[in-house]
Every structure is written in structure tokens, then in C-alpha cells.
Amino acid sequence: MTVLDAYKSLETRFRRWSALREAAGMLTWDMAAVMPEGGHGARAEQLAALDVVSHEMLTAPETGELLAAAQESNRLDVWQIANLAEMQRLYVHATALDSDLVEALTKACTTCEGIWRKARPAADFAQVKPYLQEVLSLTRQAAAAKAERLGCSPYEALMDQYEPGAKVAAIDAIFADYAAFLPDFLAEVLAHQAQQQAPVEPRGPFAIDKQKELGQRIMGTMGFDFTHGRLDTSLHPFCGGTPDDVRITTRYDESQFVYALMGIIHETGHALYERQLPADWRLQPVGQARGMTMHESQSLLMEMQACRSEAFCGYLAPLLMDAFPGNEAAFAPDNLRRLYTRVKPGFIRVDADEVTYPAHVILRYRLEQALIAGELSLDDLPGAWNDGFKALLGLDVPSDCEGCLQDIHWYDGAFGYFPCYSLGAMTAAQIFAAAVAARPEIPAAIGRGDFAPLRNWLATNVHGLGSSLSTPEIVTRATGRPLDIAVFKNHLRQRYLAG
Amino acid sequence: MTVLDAYKSLETRFRRWSALREAAGMLTWDMAAVMPEGGHGARAEQLAALDVVSHEMLTAPETGELLAAAQESNRLDVWQIANLAEMQRLYVHATALDSDLVEALTKACTTCEGIWRKARPAADFAQVKPYLQEVLSLTRQAAAAKAERLGCSPYEALMDQYEPGAKVAAIDAIFADYAAFLPDFLAEVLAHQAQQQAPVEPRGPFAIDKQKELGQRIMGTMGFDFTHGRLDTSLHPFCGGTPDDVRITTRYDESQFVYALMGIIHETGHALYERQLPADWRLQPVGQARGMTMHESQSLLMEMQACRSEAFCGYLAPLLMDAFPGNEAAFAPDNLRRLYTRVKPGFIRVDADEVTYPAHVILRYRLEQALIAGELSLDDLPGAWNDGFKALLGLDVPSDCEGCLQDIHWYDGAFGYFPCYSLGAMTAAQIFAAAVAARPEIPAAIGRGDFAPLRNWLATNVHGLGSSLSTPEIVTRATGRPLDIAVFKNHLRQRYLAG
Structure with missing residues (x-):
């Protein structure tokens, strides 16, 4: 495969990835604007499935290999170079965290947000504090892992x-x-x-x-x-x-x-x-x-x-x-x-x-x-x-x-x-x-x-x-x-x- | 992996697959009921991406291996046995056709349907006939391939x-x-x-x-x-x-x-x-x-x-x-x-x-x-x-x-x-x-x-x-x-x- 082929393969891969993210975006709009209340459980499953498959597409070893190969090219135009840099950034964000951390963070945020919805009207920070502590601890881990990869x-x-x-x-x-x-x-x-x-x-x-x-x-x-x-x-x-x-x-x-x-x-x-x-x-x-x-x-x-x-x-x-x-x-x-x-x-x-x-x-x-x-x-x-x-x-x-x-x-x-x-x-x-x-x-x-x-x-x-x-x-x-x-x-x- | 594990893995896999099909179903509803006219191109990309990833999930070699392994089980209850049979049927339909035939058929149907929309009001069967011939020929190929696998x-x-x-x-x-x-x-x-x-x-x-x-x-x-x-x-x-x-x-x-x-x-x-x-x-x-x-x-x-x-x-x-x-x-x-x-x-x-x-x-x-x-x-x-x-x-x-x-x-x-x-x-x-x-x-x-x-x-x-x-x-x-x-x-x- 030539380096230009690697870039073209990346475009195909990210095109599909973006279409799946757009699908998730439309379903999120639907959830907020028109979905009946009883649809939440099914919608959560749909969005989770889209998250999993688009995350797998982004973090597949082949994505990393194609990115490495495409970086070698000197035949890309400025938009293609910028596109490649954005792909690389998305790849780094997606691969910086291991899946256990991602899962723990998602779960902690969902739980904490639910408690916050009750704690806020009650002005009861103590009630939500342990849950926020969990979110914060995991976020600090995630931030450290991403910082190392991004150099910031x-x-x-x-x-x-x-x-x-x-x-x-x-x-x-x-x-x-x-x-x-x-x-x-x-x-x-x-x-x-x-x-x-x-x-x-x-x-x-x-x-x-x-x-x-x-x-x-x-x-x-x-x-x-x-x-x-x-x-x-x-x-x-x-x-x-x-x-x-x-x-x-x-x-x-x-x-x-x-x-x-x-x-x-x-x-x-x-x-x-x-x-x-x-x-x-x-x-x-x-x-x-x-x-x-x-x-x-x-x-x-x-x-x-x-x-x-x-x-x-x-x-x-x-x-x-x-x-x-x-x-x-x-x-x-x-x-x-x-x-x-x-x-x-x-x-x-x-x-x-x-x-x-x-x-x-x-x-x-x-x-x-x-x-x-x-x-x-x-x-x-x-x-x-x-x-x-x-x-x-x-x-x-x-x-x-x-x-x-x-x-x-x-x-x-x-x-x-x-x-x-x-x-x-x-x-x-x-x-x-x-x-x-x-x-x-x-x-x-x-x-x-x-x-x-x-x-x-x-x-x-x-x-x-x-x-x-x-x-x-x-x-x-x-x-x-x-x-x-x-x-x-x-x-x-x-x-x-x-x- | 035990045969029961194989069955459980299939449930996980088909749960995700079904959630993606549900996502496509919601987007199809949206397209017919609320989508503005200019959204068609983007929606077609979203639905195509969902088709590709759910088809890949269904036809992956692992699906076939898990189905073969799960068939060996004698510990499934009647609903699980029926579920497995439905999974097998979906797998056969998805794997019976090679991807070139699927693509040609999809394309032929889209084209033919477009021509038909003009030919019908004009009562002009001759206009649409060559396109219908293409659809029919490919459908007969698909029918033969599926018949062999299904034994009918x-x-x-x-x-x-x-x-x-x-x-x-x-x-x-x-x-x-x-x-x-x-x-x-x-x-x-x-x-x-x-x-x-x-x-x-x-x-x-x-x-x-x-x-x-x-x-x-x-x-x-x-x-x-x-x-x-x-x-x-x-x-x-x-x-x-x-x-x-x-x-x-x-x-x-x-x-x-x-x-x-x-x-x-x-x-x-x-x-x-x-x-x-x-x-x-x-x-x-x-x-x-x-x-x-x-x-x-x-x-x-x-x-x-x-x-x-x-x-x-x-x-x-x-x-x-x-x-x-x-x-x-x-x-x-x-x-x-x-x-x-x-x-x-x-x-x-x-x-x-x-x-x-x-x-x-x-x-x-x-x-x-x-x-x-x-x-x-x-x-x-x-x-x-x-x-x-x-x-x-x-x-x-x-x-x-x-x-x-x-x-x-x-x-x-x-x-x-x-x-x-x-x-x-x-x-x-x-x-x-x-x-x-x-x-x-x-x-x-x-x-x-x-x-x-x-x-x-x-x-x-x-x-x-x-x-x-x-x-x-x-x-x-x-x-x-x-x-x-x-x-x-x-x-x-x-x-x-x-x-």
C-alpha cells in the first residue's frame, strides 16, 4: 500500500465513523425533542451500541497503522494534512484511556449526575460529594493519561x-x-x-x-x-x-x-x-x-x-x-x-x-x-x-x-x-x-x-x-x-x- | 469456552446488533416523518454506515463459530433454543450472498425504483423494463444462493x-x-x-x-x-x-x-x-x-x-x-x-x-x-x-x-x-x-x-x-x-x- 493509499483508507474509515457519530447525534436530538418518556431505556442501548462500534473503529490497530503510514506522505495537500492531523488527534483521545477507565468514568458520571439532580434543589453538596469525588478521581487519571500522549x-x-x-x-x-x-x-x-x-x-x-x-x-x-x-x-x-x-x-x-x-x-x-x-x-x-x-x-x-x-x-x-x-x-x-x-x-x-x-x-x-x-x-x-x-x-x-x-x-x-x-x-x-x-x-x-x-x-x-x-x-x-x-x-x- | 458461554456471547453480540438495527429504524422513521428535504444525502450515509457495521457484526467468522459451538449445548431452555434458531436464520440470510451481489442488488433496486417513479405515471412499462430485468436477474441469483443454504x-x-x-x-x-x-x-x-x-x-x-x-x-x-x-x-x-x-x-x-x-x-x-x-x-x-x-x-x-x-x-x-x-x-x-x-x-x-x-x-x-x-x-x-x-x-x-x-x-x-x-x-x-x-x-x-x-x-x-x-x-x-x-x-x- 502506498502512503497515499493509506491516507485514502483513512478517509473511508473516518467517513463511516463520522456517519455513525451523526447517527448518534440525530438520536440524541430525537431524545431531547420528540422521544416519548418510555423510550429512554431503548435509546440508551442504541447510543451505547453506536459508541462501542465507533470507538472500536477508531481504536482498531489498523487505524494506528494507517495513520503511521500516511504520516510518511509528502504528496498530501494542506487540507489533507490538516485532516490527517485531526484524525491523529481523535485517535490519541480514543486510545489514551484503557477501556476499564472509560467504562468506570461513564458509570461514575451517570450516577453522579443523577444524584446531583436531587442534591441541587436541596442545596445539599454533602450528598453528592462522594460521587463527585469518584468522577474527579477518574477524570484526573484520564487527564494524566491524555496529557502524556498529547504532551501538555x-x-x-x-x-x-x-x-x-x-x-x-x-x-x-x-x-x-x-x-x-x-x-x-x-x-x-x-x-x-x-x-x-x-x-x-x-x-x-x-x-x-x-x-x-x-x-x-x-x-x-x-x-x-x-x-x-x-x-x-x-x-x-x-x-x-x-x-x-x-x-x-x-x-x-x-x-x-x-x-x-x-x-x-x-x-x-x-x-x-x-x-x-x-x-x-x-x-x-x-x-x-x-x-x-x-x-x-x-x-x-x-x-x-x-x-x-x-x-x-x-x-x-x-x-x-x-x-x-x-x-x-x-x-x-x-x-x-x-x-x-x-x-x-x-x-x-x-x-x-x-x-x-x-x-x-x-x-x-x-x-x-x-x-x-x-x-x-x-x-x-x-x-x-x-x-x-x-x-x-x-x-x-x-x-x-x-x-x-x-x-x-x-x-x-x-x-x-x-x-x-x-x-x-x-x-x-x-x-x-x-x-x-x-x-x-x-x-x-x-x-x-x-x-x-x-x-x-x-x-x-x-x-x-x-x-x-x-x-x-x-x-x-x-x-x-x-x-x-x-x-x-x-x-x-x-x-x-x-x- | 463452554457451549453455554458460546450462547451467552451470541446474546451479547445480537443485543448490540439489534440495538444498531433499532437505531437505523428510528432514523428511517425520522426520514419519513420529520426530516427536512435537504437531509437525504447525510441520512443515506448514516443508514449505509449502520448497514455495513451491523452486517459485518453478523457475518464475522466469530459469529459462525459461536453458532456452531452453541448448537452443541443441551442445557438451553426452549426460548434460548428458539433464539439460537433465529440467530442461525439471520446468519444464513446474511452470509448466503457475497458482498458483490449485495452491493449490485442494492444499487439496481435504488436505480430501478427511481425510474419506476417516472414510468408509473407515464404508464410506460418499456421505460423501466431493462432496470427491472437487472433487479430480477440479481434477485434470482440471490434466491438461488439462499435456497441452497436454507434447503428450500x-x-x-x-x-x-x-x-x-x-x-x-x-x-x-x-x-x-x-x-x-x-x-x-x-x-x-x-x-x-x-x-x-x-x-x-x-x-x-x-x-x-x-x-x-x-x-x-x-x-x-x-x-x-x-x-x-x-x-x-x-x-x-x-x-x-x-x-x-x-x-x-x-x-x-x-x-x-x-x-x-x-x-x-x-x-x-x-x-x-x-x-x-x-x-x-x-x-x-x-x-x-x-x-x-x-x-x-x-x-x-x-x-x-x-x-x-x-x-x-x-x-x-x-x-x-x-x-x-x-x-x-x-x-x-x-x-x-x-x-x-x-x-x-x-x-x-x-x-x-x-x-x-x-x-x-x-x-x-x-x-x-x-x-x-x-x-x-x-x-x-x-x-x-x-x-x-x-x-x-x-x-x-x-x-x-x-x-x-x-x-x-x-x-x-x-x-x-x-x-x-x-x-x-x-x-x-x-x-x-x-x-x-x-x-x-x-x-x-x-x-x-x-x-x-x-x-x-x-x-x-x-x-x-x-x-x-x-x-x-x-x-x-x-x-x-x-x-x-x-x-x-x-x-x-x-x-x-x-x-
Whole structure:
């Protein structure tokens, strides 16, 4: 077999592997969006069988042999080289852990998550602590094993699962900068906000079919192609499916429509990224989204940058007045803008505004690093959480329910994910600024409900690159420099202190 | 490894295999019921990948070795022995054909089906003939290969895919009996019908949400458990999903509701069979439905035996009056019964009434046997069809569109399926008669909307047996004798000549 044959065999193998992962993705969407309650047992068996066969395909000795052979080739083009590197990364992650550890970790996470669902409303950290200890111990083993293979720190090995190549030193610097910037800035924003008239709250009820109709209209405006996707309902909004069949969800509440609408806009941002991934590289690793930082940047670019802007509020106002008559004052563009950019420090990450959100992430990032390094014990976690929160946002956490019990991530074993949220928000600001600089017509076009200039710029400069470049390379290529927190801070100053 | 270990290993292997088949089943439901049009390419890749990995799992040398080892055991109980026999049957079907033939057949069927979709409306048999010839030639090769392994005739080997163990001699006798019975009986029925007042047709439009609401109510009445299943919409009604998550579909037409409602009742019959399969044998071959004759018998038992009965019409009448006011005369129970049992010979199988339907099947059964045996050429198929139709139903077929082009089956390679429809209808009559004989309260209960006596009897005597017995064994055990066409003829006489 020639080295080029080895590469082609890998493409065939990964094509099938990716198709099986897509199958699992569709079944996961089904489980959240349409499956009846009694289907859980059968679905778990289906997903487990898909996991086993796709894992076996990835970890087969032949995969390793083909990877070794293909590395010898000097006839691959840049996309093929990048594809091979992604294959290698997937292979390393899949083979770094022995199957006993994988099984123990899966079981520990499932058990711990179940206990957490009871412990959280009871604010009873002690109840879940032994289970979290098991998850943490096994995760530390996994992190060490992966770190050795990847040549990075254990915590970086965990981040690598979500954001390939993420480096602690770079993130530390960015987050330290923001933590230093926040206290004074937040005080300024709150003072500025206090001087302004409080926004008028729209009054419901807001009929769910009207909310859905409006959501679908906005999706269409943003460029969501309904011949290649759907909008459905689930407990937590998400974007699932595949690039050619993107399934997004939201949830509705008759008493307010903002959550559902912003959920739709956020998930449509994810969906457009998936949809505009390079069509020639479907089902190949290099054809996938770059990582979770970039994915979050694309949802937040739409939600935070494009759709909480003055321009978009101007476009949205008449649509809202039409859908929900009798709220003229609340739906005035300037009132909408103030409603959508209200800053109010609080304890819950998922309810946080754009300004304070990074503080929630920085806290978790620091704590989970310490947990993985073995420098913080679970006994000390609630106290460390509360101290850290006080230092970052100046508030006293009233209970673990509003503290270290609030997020599912750790209890489900997802250590290393949190930084992606805020790196995504910062990346979004920088990419949006670059898009507007390159195409100054973008804000006015958004004001007319024309997202094509923004969407097309993103297709060329971000989406269409798939995983052919690293996240820093994509950011540098698209914006002229690596991630620069100054751009995000500038965006916040403009939005929250001007006017 | 002990022989018992070999059996246990097979259970593990087939459990995973079944879970992958279930995954494919769910994705097939999704494709028909909710997938956006642009998802077809990706879905085809997903289903192909699932086919490849599950086929490889089944045909791996280890499967054959384990089967050989497990056969030696004398410590298996009757269900395990039956399970092993089903595993062996699946293995033989999967290994009888070499992969080149499987691939050529799949490709030929896909191509031929595509051409048929254009040739049918154009009534242009010549256009599709060369493609059908390719499908037929490859199917004959496959039938010969399977026949050798199964020790039966080639046509029986094809039937075995749908109705394991089906024998031509037995079916020939049953169908010859019906073909001889039909002409005089049909004349009697039409004469009897002509003497009666023509039924009043209900007048629409019938709002689709009302139709759906009514359908769901009837499903609930029949015992469909919505925590373990759903009702959705698709172009052709079907029952998909899994025993613990049964997905049925129908289609709606504002101008008439009978098609949607009877579709729902028919598919609910399939669904109840799936749902009541033996829970202890989920994901094992012996836990599956016995075959397509038995499956059709369960849908037709509900549609034809239970729900076109006088008792059910009495139950349905007030529900219809409530859902679609202004049709009191049409919805009178006796008018409903006459509407639902109207006999009218026609050219199209799927529109045929209960009396003439078997003639459509007998024609196809005879023709496909001759095609597989090489005794009929495709050049002669349209003529043979039209001659056969004239002999069976006394009508001249006006065009191939209403003749040999009407059904997808042959063009998609499904030779050997047709007999299941009428064997199912006859089996349904016999099983329903046995149920009523054992539980005389069943008709009155149905009249009150109480399906529990019927459903529970079916659970014990049919559904709960899974594939632990053959179809003739289940029929004999449930009804006291093998399939006896006299019961079906007696049912027809009672329904169409009495009163």
C-alpha cells in the first residue's frame, strides 16, 4: 500500500465513523425533542451500541497503522494534512484511556449526575460529594493519561477535548486581565444605567404559536434554510443534527418571549456555522467545526453582537408589535435595546448579562484547574467558590444551590469546558468588529433584516475553514491578530457606557 | 469456552446488533416523518454506515463459530433454543450472498425504483423494463444462493426473508381455494349490496386537527401508550420505531377522514403487537415479531375485524358526530358499517375492499413465482398481468399504470412479500374468531370502547410469544388449528351476505 493509499483508507474509515457519530447525534436530538418518556431505556442501548462500534473503529490497530503510514506522505495537500492531523488527534483521545477507565468514568458520571439532580434543589453538596469525588478521581487519571500522549498539562488535555490546542498560559492572561478590569467597569456601568430611565417591560401573555412563528421568521431572516433544518422544542435549547440537517430547539414561556427568542437566535448562530462548514469535507474530521470556543463565538456573535444591537432592535420592533399588540412602549427600539442590555450581577451563570458572565466562567476555570491539579479538595470547594465569587463580583453566595451546585458540568464529568464560553464571547466581539470593518454595510443591512453580508463574510472567513486551521490561526486570519481582549472591552464600553 | 458461554456471547453480540438495527429504524422513521428535504444525502450515509457495521457484526467468522459451538449445548431452555434458531436464520440470510451481489442488488433496486417513479405515471412499462430485468436477474441469483443454504425453493427463500418458513404448497392450496370461491361469492355480494340503500357519504371539510385529535383518542381507546410511542404524519402510513418507542404515522386529507382514521387504526394494530412483544427478550431475535404475515394479521385484526364491526361503529358514531357536526345521517352506526364494508372491484390493490383484495395478491403471487422460476419473461409480464386480472376479477385493465406498474415492490426488489398481506387477512379472521370464542365479551367491550379483553388475549396468545414459535405453531396454539381459509370465508359471508 502506498502512503497515499493509506491516507485514502483513512478517509473511508473516518467517513463511516463520522456517519455513525451523526447517527448518534440525530438520536440524541430525537431524545431531547420528540422521544416519548418510555423510550429512554431503548435509546440508551442504541447510543451505547453506536459508541462501542465507533470507538472500536477508531481504536482498531489498523487505524494506528494507517495513520503511521500516511504520516510518511509528502504528496498530501494542506487540507489533507490538516485532516490527517485531526484524525491523529481523535485517535490519541480514543486510545489514551484503557477501556476499564472509560467504562468506570461513564458509570461514575451517570450516577453522579443523577444524584446531583436531587442534591441541587436541596442545596445539599454533602450528598453528592462522594460521587463527585469518584468522577474527579477518574477524570484526573484520564487527564494524566491524555496529557502524556498529547504532551501538555492534564488540565490542557481536558480542554483539548473541547477546544483543541487550548493553552493555560494564554487563557490565564486573558482572564486575569478581565478580572482586573471588571470591578471598576461594572461600577461605572451600574452608575450609568442608574442615570437612565428603567426600560418598560412588555406585558404578556405571549401566545406560544406566535412566539414560534416569530422565531421561525427571524431564523429565516438570519439565513436558516428550512430545507436543511428544523426548529423544535426541548427543555434546554441546543443545536444538534448535522450540517445538512441542522436541528435547533428552544423552549417557550407564555409569560415572556425573550428567553425563547434569544435562544432561537443563539442556536441559529450555531446552525449557520454548521451549515456553512466546507461541503467538500463533509464527514471528514477537517470538515467539522473547529472547536467549542469557535462554536460559542458564532452563536454569541449572532446573539450578543448582531441581535442585541441598536440596528437589530430597529428591525425587530415592528415585528414584535405585530405579533404581540398592545406593547408599543416596551417595543420601541430604544427600549428594546435597553431591555436586552440590562446589567445586573447575580449568582446564576446562565442568567448572567454579557458584562458579568466572564466572572462566572473565570471562577469555574480557576476552581476546576485547582481540582484537577489536586490543589483543592472537594471539602473546600463550596468555601473556595463563595470566596472567589465575592472577590470577583462582590456578592455573598447565599447557598450552594446558587453556588457550586448550579451547573451540571462537573457532576457530568465535563471539566475543561467552561473557558470556551467566555473565550467564545470575546472571540465573537473581535470577529464581528473585523466583519464590520471589512464590510461597513453590515450594521445597516442587519437593520433591514438582511444578514447576507455578515453571513457571507463569516462563510469565507470562519465557517468555510472547518478545522483546517487552529482557532488562533482562524482568528488571526479573520481579524488580523490573535484574540485580543481589548476588542471585547471596547465593545462593552461602547455598548454600556456610551449614549 | 463452554457451549453455554458460546450462547451467552451470541446474546451479547445480537443485543448490540439489534440495538444498531433499532437505531437505523428510528432514523428511517425520522426520514419519513420529520426530516427536512435537504437531509437525504447525510441520512443515506448514516443508514449505509449502520448497514455495513451491523452486517459485518453478523457475518464475522466469530459469529459462525459461536453458532456452531452453541448448537452443541443441551442445557438451553426452549426460548434460548428458539433464539439460537433465529440467530442461525439471520446468519444464513446474511452470509448466503457475497458482498458483490449485495452491493449490485442494492444499487439496481435504488436505480430501478427511481425510474419506476417516472414510468408509473407515464404508464410506460418499456421505460423501466431493462432496470427491472437487472433487479430480477440479481434477485434470482440471490434466491438461488439462499435456497441452497436454507434447503428450500428459490421463491421460498425470498418469502423466508419476510415470513420465515413459508411454504409454496400450503399457500398454493389456500389461494386456489379463494380464487375458486371468489367469482360466485363476489356476484352474490354485489347483488346483495344492490338491494340495500346506498350509504350516505359524510360531507367535509374535516379539519385536520380534529382528525388528529380523534385519531389519538381512538389510539388511546385501543390501548396505545403515549409514554411509549407517538403519532406523526408521513406520505404513507407506517409503524416504525421500537417496542418501547413505537412511532406510527398516517396522512390526512381535509376532504375525507376515513383514510387517515383507518390508517391510524391499522398502524395501531401493528404498534400493539410491537409493544406487547416479550419484554424479557428485547433486542434478541426471539423477542421480535414472528414475521410479516403475523404482523399484517395484527394490523388487519384491528382494522378489518375489530374496527369495521357493528360494535365499533356504534362506539365511533357519537365521537364522529362530536368531531364533525352536521353529518348525523352519515354517522349513524348502520350507515358507518355500510360505508366501511362497501365492496367494489377495481384495479388498484391499495384501494381494494376486503373481498377482492386477495385476488390482487393471488395475481402478484402467481406472477412473481413465474418470474423467479424463469417461466415468465418481463416482455410477457403486462399481458400476463392483464389476463390474470381478467380471470380473477373479470375486468379489463386499461393501462399498465393500473396494472403491473402500480406497486413499488418488484421495482424495489421485494419479491416474496405479497402473500403476507392476504395470509395476514385470513389469519386475522381466524385469530379474532378464536379470541371471541374464548372471550365472548369482546364484541360488546369493543362497543363500549374497551379493548382490554381483546388486547390482553392477544398479549397472551400471540404478541407475547415473539418468535419463540413458527407462524403455523402460533396460529394452531391460539386457534386450535392451522390456518383454515374456511374461517375467513365464513367471516366474509357473515359480514357481506347477512342482514
